[in-house]
Amino acid sequence: MQKFIQLGEGYGDVFELEALIQNNHQRIKSGIYLHVEGKPSTFILVMAPVRGNFQALYTIYQGIPMTSKSRQKYKIINENLEKYNISKVEMTTRDPGDFHDRTQYFQYMLGVLRLNNLIPPLS
Incomplete structure (x- = not known):
């Protein structure tokens, strides 16, 4: 079972992720x-x-600005991934606004991540 766990907002989310x-x-x-x-x-x-099939997916939901001026969060995250040699994947997805609520979007993303072998299939 995979579960999205949302981190805080603002810069608190990046500090939690870094830890x-x-x-x-x-x-x-x-x-x-x-x-x-x-x-x-x-x-x-x-x-x-862990413990059977539980898999945490920590997320910063729509919290990484990608404009040329404000890419500081992106830079901090990438530096931490590189420091510990963690693989990085970047993909374009549907707009979360296309879904009725955030739960539907996360269900859609679980399917996309499974189809791309980024998380294991249901067992």
Whole structure:
């Protein structure tokens, strides 16, 4: 079972993510950016499954600005991924606004991530 766990907002989310990477880098499978044109990107930190099939997917939901002026969060995350040799994937996805609510968007993304072999299939 994969579960999205949303981190805080503002710069607090990046500091939480940075601590997660530093303290759990041995459990991290990958970092995934989900880009939507003209909107801030979403970032997902994919953890290895624990205790059976539970897999945490820590996310910064639409909190990574991608304009040329404000890419500081993107830079901080990438530096941490590189420091611990964690693979990074970047992909373009549907706009979360296309969905009725955030839960539907996350269900859609679970399917996309499974189809692209970025997380394991349901078992």
